[in-house]
Amino acid sequence: MAVGTQYLAEQPRPRALSVVFGAVAIAALVAAPFAVYPVLMMNVLCFALFACAFNLLIGYVGLLSFGHATFFGGAAYFTAHAVKVWGWEPLAGILLGAAGAAALGLIVGFLAIRRQGIYFAMITLALGQMFAFICLQAPFTHGEDGIQGVPRGHLLGLIDLNQPLAMYYFTLAVFLFGFFAIWRIVHSPFGNILQAIRENERRAISLGYRVDRYKLGAFVMSAALAGLAGATKAIVFQFATLTDVQWQMSGEVILMTLLGGIGTLIGPAVGAGLVIALQNYLAASDFPVTVLIGIIFVVCVLVFRRGIVGEIMALMKRKTG
Amino acid sequence: MSTIFGIPAPALYGQILIGLINGSFYALLSLGLAVIFGLLRVINFAHGAQYMLGAFAAYLLLNYAGIGYWPALILAPLIVGAVAVVIERTMLSRLYSIDPLYGLLLTFGLALIFEGMFRYWFGAAGKPYAPPAQLSGGINLGFMFLPIYRGWVVVASLVICIGTWLLIEKTRLGAYLRAATENATLVQAFGVNVPRLLTLTYGLGAGLAALAGVLAAPIYQVSPLMGSNLIIIVFAVVVVGGMGSILGAIVTGYVLGVLEGLTKVFYPEASSIVIFVIMAIVLLVRPAGLFGREE
Numbered sequence: 223m224a225v226g227t228q229y230l231a232e233q234p235r236p237r238a239l240s241v242v243f244g245a246v247a248i249a250a251l252v253a254a255p256f257a258v259y260p261v262l263m264m265n266v267l268c269f270a271l272f273a274c275a276f277n278l279l280i281g282y283v284g285l286l287s288f289g290h291a292t293f294f295g296g297a298a299y300f301t302a303h304a305v306k307v308w309g310w311e312p313l314a315g316i317l318l319g320a321a322g323a324a325a326l327g328l329i330v331g332f333l334a335i336r337r338q339g340i341y342f343a344m345i346t347l348a349l350g351q352m353f354a355f356i357c358l359q360a361p362f363t364h365g366e367d368g369i370q371g372v373p374r375g376h377l378l379g380l381i382d383l384n385q386p387l388a389m390y391y392f393t394l395a396v397f398l399f400g401f402f403a404i405w406r407i408v409h410s411p412f413g414n415i416l417q418a419i420r421e422n423e424r425r426a427i428s429l430g431y432r433v434d435r436y437k438l439g440a441f442v443m444s445a446a447l448a449g450l451a452g453a454t455k456a457i458v459f460q461f462a463t464l465t466d467v468q469w470q471m472s473g474e475v476i477l478m479t480l481l482g483g484i485g486t487l488i489g490p491a492v493g494a495g496l497v498i499a500l501q502n503y504l505a506a507s508d509f510p511v512t513v514l515i516g517i518i519f520v521v522c523v524l525v526f527r528r529g530i531v532g533e534i535m536a537l538m539k540r541k542t543g
Numbered sequence: 544m545s546t547i548f549g550i551p552a553p554a555l556y557g558q559i560l561i562g563l564i565n566g567s568f569y570a571l572l573s574l575g576l577a578v579i580f581g582l583l584r585v586i587n588f589a590h591g592a593q594y595m596l597g598a599f600a601a602y603l604l605l606n607y608a609g610i611g612y613w614p615a616l617i618l619a620p621l622i623v624g625a626v627a628v629v630i631e632r633t634m635l636s637r638l639y640s641i642d643p644l645y646g647l648l649l650t651f652g653l654a655l656i657f658e659g660m661f662r663y664w665f666g667a668a669g670k671p672y673a674p675p676a677q678l679s680g681g682i683n684l685g686f687m688f689l690p691i692y693r694g695w696v697v698v699a700s701l702v703i704c705i706g707t708w709l710l711i712e713k714t715r716l717g718a719y720l721r722a723a724t725e726n727a728t729l730v731q732a733f734g735v736n737v738p739r740l741l742t743l744t745y746g747l748g749a750g751l752a753a754l755a756g757v758l759a760a761p762i763y764q765v766s767p768l769m770g771s772n773l774i775i776i777v778f779a780v781v782v783v784g785g786m787g788s789i790l791g792a793i794v795t796g797y798v799l800g801v802l803e804g805l806t807k808v809f810y811p812e813a814s815s816i817v818i819f820v821i822m823a824i825v826l827l828v829r830p831a832g833l834f835g836r837e838e
Contacts, residue, residue: 286644333823336830340586340643341782345826348779352819359812469775473651480648512659519652523645524634 289350295466297449323449368463483529566800591770597756627749669764785835
């Protein structure tokens with residue numbers, strides 16, 4: 223049984239409720255920079271999109287990638303290089319980053335989908351580590367220093383992204399675009415076939431679907447969207463470093479998704495917000511963040527496998543019968 | 544000075560020796576992973592952390608209890624094995640009925656906890672651990688200089704690998720283990736206590752990792768992060784070898800270690816990624832791994 227399948231099936235909920243909920247959430251996000259430090263919110267949005275992109279793979283195809291930092295951090299490098307060295311306009315730079323991540327996803331996915339389950343996780347982890355080594359040595363990434371001082375520039379030559387609010391609303395737009403894309407993918411016929419593969423791969427094969435192509439397609443989409451998040455983060459924070467390509471980052475995005483709820487649409491975003499808030503909170507103390515992340519992992523796996531949103535949805539389902 | 548392919552012979556032999564040493568650790572760790580996976584169907588992500596714990600156990604025994612290398616070689620695996628038994632009983636055993644990926648995630652979390660705590664207590668810097676007096680110094684083999692401790696590590700790891708293989712292939716306990724791997728329910732019906740067998744296996748695997756950690760302590764420095772980078776390479780080794788056979792895991796470990804050493808001689812830039820490249824090629828040509836079975 224694929225990870226989480228016992229909990230995942232997205233239940234058709236009253237449409238009106240979803241619309242109201244979505245509208246409230248968007249309104250809150252629009253108002254957020256007036257209540258919360260905008261850079262923190264932008265960080266949350268980038269990681270929320272990253273986690274949602276990761277969840278497209280684990281939640282809807284049942285594939286656990288342990289190497290998603292490759293696409294997140296790789297795109298950050300591509301975008302930072304294009305914007306800083308080639309002087310590209312930020313949106314073009316971000317699109318290049320996402321395209322680069324998709325290309326990386328094609329290579330990694332092509333190799334990794336040849337094995338399943340646990341092997342898939344180990345292969346993606348190993349290839350991710352290989353990419354991190356390459357980033358350490360390649361000249362354009364500047365090794366340990368990373369690419370610093372990336373200019374935010376003017377969006378389409380018009381909007382000055384050095385204005386915190388402009389940067390925030392641009393990041394929000396990118397997040398909403400990515401989130402909507404994931405929603406569309408999941409609810410398309412393509413998405414239904416992915417879920418069929420997750421539930422029973424052999425049956426999907428016997429029904430005549432070329433399972434490998436669907437898996438690879440989903441992998442590339444997930445990589446591209448993870449890249450979109452990483453590329454945006456490079457513009458927001460104006461740097462790209464090794465931190466974003468290392469395996470710890472792949473672990474973090476797994477945690478965000480697990481904590482929020484694997485296979486729920488908004489769960490990963492909630493998880494990302496919580497983890498970032500926690501890291502932000504702990505940055506001031508000397509308590510080791512890794513230990514806490516490890517503890518949350520263990521607790522989630524042992525008693526809380528549906529994640530926060532998954533638990534709430536299960537609770538609501540039980541109430542409404 | 545003699546040369547081979549334009550490389551000074553001593554440099555070549557030196558890198559082959561380093562390759563054999565690294566290969567010894569790849570073999571020991573992938574062996575433990577394969578033993579655990581064979582029965583528990585869990586990929587033990589904490590394997591690197593348990594290797595680190597073994598090295599730290601030796602370091603702490605020496606510095607706080609005055610217990611030297613030789614007793615540590617026995618004590619450290621026992622301590623780490625005992626911790627592993629507790630982990631298996633209290634946490635891992637709850638996950639056998641669900642997707643094996645959760646076992647991977649649980650052990651990943653445990654690895655983060657162990658590494659984070661030791662980093663918090665001891666800092667990230669490596670700590671030296673001197674080899675025992677009997678094994679310090681070196682001998683001149685005529686064609687190269689061999690530090691005795693390094694020769695010992697290669698021999699010891701070979702003995703441990705072969706010993707473990709014999710334990711699994713030739714003893715009654717090993718027969719139970721293999722039988723439980725094939726069909727646990729049936730073995731349980733014959734009156735074998737399978738849950739205890741699972742606990743024992745996880746303890747044994749973790750103990751092997753700790754033993755490797757003690758062996759490694761005098762060569763690499765003792766540091767909280769010594770396991771996490773190694774374990775990822777070992778995962779690649781496991782993918783190359785396939786986890787179907789114990790012997791396959793051992794052979795693949797040594798061969799890849801030596802290949803990595805040779806790469807360091809001929810094309811140093813690629814030495815850190817060569818094992819991953821080999822993994823990619825094996826996936827293209829023989830996805831089940833060199834010694835693996837299609838599942």
